[in-house]
Amino acid sequence: MIFVLDVGNTNIVLGIYRDKELINEWRLSTDDQRSADEYGIQVMHLFEHSGISIEEIEGVIISSVVPNIMYSLENMIKKYLKKDPIVVGPGIKTGINIKYDNPKEVGADRIVNAVAAHEIYKRSIIIIDFGTATTFCAVKKNGDYLGGAIAPGIKISANALTARAAKLPRIELIKPNNIIGKNTTSAMQCGIIYGYIGQVEYIVDLMKAELTKLGEEEPFVVATGGLATLISQETKNVDEVNRFLTLEGLRIIYEKNRG
Template sequence: MILVVDVGNTNIVIGIYDDNDLVSVWRLSTDSKRTADEYGIQVIQLFAKNNLEIADIKGAIISSVVPNIMYSLEHMIVKYFKVKPVVVGPGVKTGINVKYDNPREVGADRIVNAVAAHEIYNRAAIIIDFGTATTFCALTANGDYLGGTICPGVQISSDALFERAAKLPRVELVKPRSVICKNTVTSMQAGIIYGYVGQIEYIIKKMRQEMIAMGEDQPFVVATGGLAKLINEESGSIDMIDPILTLTGLRIIYYKNKEYILKCK
């Protein structure tokens, strides 16, 4: 079995794969102040609760957009699992050709998602990840990562409204029945949710136009992340929701780097 770890600004998602089968998924809060032992204790407890054996883990891989947490996580994996993790970054084989001005600027999560989309769908694609930030990535049928767009996430937008407007309350992210609302809470919910849907639809439309102008076929739109389902209820532009797209990409990259893994043992 292998351990895959996706470190985001808000959550750390941990998956356990037995060959190609995802057997467990857990979420921890991202906290750079936690030590390797604190993370280790949490993960060991999760293993015990799910009747999994630490000794069955034969490899690990991490993608992260939070650099200052990496020492604790890498050290935790080495100490408790006795394996050296692959860290997604320069020098790691992905099968994706990054066309960014500076490829090192592209977040590891965006590359991992692109790897999974290319492997699964093998066609031009737009990949949307609804995380702390919402990212849109354009991928050609040949596996060229063209670039994309980064927007404030839905939760960030909601929090900013609450924090910067004295009379507006913090609201739950749920979809109201209409956009003509008769109280402050539903008015805010309508603006946040329906406004965000409009943003998603427009960016997808523009990216599709630009990709088709480059000679690509109509791109397939795949979305992942916690709020993908909520947004998709109102959007007609998303073709597929894949909640484990990033974990799938990590698994694929791990097996693309077998030679590197063997050298590290």
């Protein structure tokens, strides 16, 4: 079994793979103040609850966009799982070519998503990851990672609005039935949800045009992340939602580097 960890700014997504099958998946809140022991106890409880033995874990791989948490996580893995984790970063084999001006600037999550998408779909692709930030990444059929766009995530946008506008309440991020809101809550939902749909469609259209100019076929568009389904249901610009794209990418990178 392989233990994979995707560390985001809001959540840590954990997964257990048996061969190529994801058999368990959990989420913990990201907290860089927690010690290795605190994370170790949480992980051991999750393993015990799911009937997983530490001895079954063959290897561990981590991708992280939160540098301050890595000391605790790496030490937790060494202490409780007795493994040296593979950490996604410079020097790791990925199977893609990063064409960014400075490849070290590309977030590990974006690299992992690109690896998974390239291996799974084997074509020109646009990846949208709806996380704390929303990222758009373009990958050519030959595996060239070209770059993309980064926007504030939906929750960040909603929280910023309520924090800076005294009379606006916190709202649930659900799609309203109409675009013309009849009260403050529905009006905010209209602006945030449909505004985000418009953003996705416009950026994807421009990326498709740019990739086509480079001689690529019509790009396939895959979405992942917590709110991917909500947004994707309202646009024809997303071809598929893959909830576990990042975890799949971690598994693939582990296989490329296990030796």
